[in-house]
Amino acid sequence: MVNSTHEKDILIDCKNLQKTFYTGGVETHALRDASCVIRRGEFVSIMGPSGSGKSTFMHLLSFLEEPTGGSYRFDGKDALAFDRKILARLRNQEIGFIFQAFNLLSKLTVHDNVELPLLYDFYTKGFSRSKEHKKRIAHALESVGLTHRAEYKAQYLSGGEKQRVAIARALVNNPKIIFADEPTGNLDSKAGLQVMKILQKLSADGHTIIMVTHEHSTARHASRILRLRDGVLERDEKVEDRLFATEMEELK
Amino acid sequence: MFYYFKIFLIAAKSLMDDFGRTLLSILGIVVSVMAIMIVIVLGDNVDLYIQSQLSAFGTDSIQIEVKVPSDDLGINAGHAVGRTQIDTLTAQDARALEKLPTVKVSTVGSIGQARMVYDGESKQALLLGSDHNAPFVDSGITLANGRFMRSAEAESKSHVVILGANVKEDLFGLRSAVGERVRIKGTTYRVIGVLEERGSLFGFNYDDISYIPYTALTEEILSVDHIQYITVKAVTSGDVDRAVGDVTSVLRVRHDSTGPTKDDFQVTSTAQAQDLLGNIVGTVSLLLIALASVSIIVGGVGIMNMMLMSVEERRGEIGLRKALGAHRGDIQLQFIAESVVIALFAAVIGIALSTLLLWFAGNQAVAQGFVDAFRIPLRAVILSAGFSAAAGIIFGVYPARQAAKTNPVEAMR
Incomplete structure (x- = not known):
């Protein structure tokens, strides 16, 4: 990285990140060595076969787990020094999650699912300002094209719609970065493409996105691919033949 | 306010998800609430009955009875010590x-x-x-x-x-x-x-x-x-x-008496007698309420058990909430709210059942002429509901803390 990357442009800067699990006296090195720099606005895929440590890597970057070694700077600050409260606030305010299994609360409506993160900024911002929240929920639903489904219960939606609700939920707090864990893994190809289209649109709008996937075709929607093998970040490459979901959809 | 309202709404909704199990877990609390209600209401009515009987003498009455002179003031030993005849x-x-x-x-x-x-x-x-x-x-x-x-x-x-x-x-x-x-x-x-x-x-x-x-x-x-x-x-x-x-x-x-310990008589006004009897009834019913309250502990453990099961089953949901930014306090509050909602629900059922029972028994007692009036004081309702809510909070704390400790990465599993 000798190029002219400005300090302020760097969102994630990790060096020799490690994660070792101890279960019943057995050590498991889920992640041995991962170093990378991710700038604001990038759309990065993390690839690797199962057991390569790609999920663990994402969990560390997204503050779901703490590393057992290495260093991690997030937005210019030492992330390893954050306490539990700061981490909860970061997950709430700066990070959006998209899961392979959607992870919606099935008994709640689409609207209430999208509202969840807003509920939890109580401690950060004091009493909720419901007027602003309504606007944000409406905006998030609009951006994934699900305004008309707002009062549906999540369990009655199709897989593609569920994932779009999850994206709206990830967007509602206007996060600095979106983490997507196999976002198309549980979807058919059409619905998967629609999700990729939305992610690319978000990327074009300036959102930083990190996506974990094991499918090469899905990974190629990003602008950069990090490849892991046996817990080591082996390759960091720019995507030369990037796919764009918009064009592909027009073919159908 | 909106935040707390939402928390309670979430709690109520999750309980409706498994209504059958919720019903089973509240059985203990329902029974203890009924016990507390019945004890308070009966105690209150016994007191009411005694007061109404004594008031036949009027609040302006004063009773003078014979008494064996004694250092032990306040207790009329005149009848208790049968051998000693006071003839003064x-x-x-x-x-x-x-x-x-x-x-x-x-x-x-x-x-x-x-x-x-x-x-x-x-x-x-x-x-x-x-x-x-x-x-x-x-x-x-x-x-x-x-x-x-x-x-x-x-x-x-x-x-x-x-x-x-x-x-x-x-x-x-x-x-x-x-x-x-x-x-x-x-x-x-x-x-x-x-x-x-x-x-x-x-x-x-x-x-x-x-x-x-x-x-x-x-x-x-x-x-x-x-x-x-x-x-x-x-x-x-x-x-x-x-x-x-x-x-x-x-x-x-x-009677040539020099003071209370030499008195061979006892002077008691109706008001004093009412106070004395009221105190006795009050003490006895307090004891019974305390006993009934112990039973609420058993009921509380029932709720705790159900909450712990529920926490285990909902690790994914809790993890998700944490991944979305919930603090430990948010999760704790949500689960305590759930156990309070359960306990209050149990209280409502227990109060309804015991009120029905007491109302029926009271009507019978009045109809049979045992008593003139029968009432169910609001105090009984408030107290039993309060005990129940307290049990909900106390026995909700442990499961809620367990829930709050959930690692956010559970959302991924």
Whole structure:
């Protein structure tokens, strides 16, 4: 990285990140060595076969787990020094999650699912300002094209719609970065493409996105691919033949 | 406010998800809430009943009973120590008290038993030796027929009797009793009155009592020259405390007593008696409430058990909430809210069931004439609901803390 990357442009800067699990006296090195720099606005895929440590890597970057070694700077600050409260606030305010299994609360409506993160900024911002929240929920639903489904219960939606609700939920707090864990893994190809289209649109709008996937075709929607093998970040490459979901959809 | 409202809404919704299990887990609390309700309501009604019975004597009544002089003040040992006869209280004392400016009227009394015979019918009769003032002191004495004794009759061992309702019933049946003659311990008495039905207090049935002149009872039947008690009425209810003081001073002089431990009499106003009995009932029901409250612990453990199961099952949901930014406090509050909602739901059911039960029992008791009135105080509802909510909070804390410790990465599994 000798190029002219400005300090302020760097969102994630990790060096020799490690994660070792101890279960019943057995050590498991889920992640041995991962170093990378991710700038604001990038759309990065993390690839690797199962057991390569790609999920663990994402969990560390997204503050779901703490590393057992290495260093991690997030937005210019030492992330390893954050306490539990700061981490909860970061997950709430700066990070959006998209899961392979959607992870919606099935008994709640689409609207209430999208509202969840807003509920939890109580401690950060004091009493909720419901007027602003309504606007944000409406905006998030609009951006994934699900305004008309707002009062549906999540369990009655199709897989593609569920994932779009999850994206709206990830967007509602206007996060600095979106983490997507196999976002198309549980979807058919059409619905998967629609999700990729939305992610690319978000990327074009300036959102930083990190996506974990094991499918090469899905990974190629990003602008950069990090490849892991046996817990080591082996390759960091720019995507030369990037796919764009918009064009592909027009073919159908 | 919106935040807390949402938390409770979430809690209520999750409980509806597994309604059957929620119902089972609240059984214990429902039963304890019912127990608490029943204990409080019954205690309250016993108290109400006692107060209403005592108020027949009026709040301006003062009772003077004989007592064995004792250092142990406040407890009337007069009847407890049967061997020691106190023979110092006399009708002259009563007449002396009547002269006090704070005392309006005074009546004497002694209790005895004797066989009463009429026309071959015989009955062991409870006799109350009294004087003409008794109906003015005890408003519960009302006549169905005839009249009460006169002053001259009371003082002169006249052989006249006023029959209790049950006594008249037993000896005369439907026949008229006034003017008839009965034999009491071999002496002929003329029936001059019959009392109205009155009911009983503490298992003591007023309707079994017949009144005769105190002189006849003490001198002829009991063969003594003293009486057992005096009842006086203060001029006004406001004078009661002053009257108690006056009565005590006069009796101390007349009985050569130097102070409370030397007194061979005990002066008690109706208000004091009500207080004393109220305290006894209050203490007993407090004890029972405490016992019933212990049972709520068992119910609380039932809720805790269900909450712990629920936390295990919902690790994914909790992880997701944490991944979306929930603090430990948010999760803890959500789960405590759930157990409070369960406990309050249990309280509602328990209160409804026990109210139904008590209402039915109370109506029966009133219909059967055991009591005049039956009430379910709001205090019982508030207290049992409060206990229940407290159990919800206390037994919700542990599962809620377990939930709050959930690692956010659980959302990924």
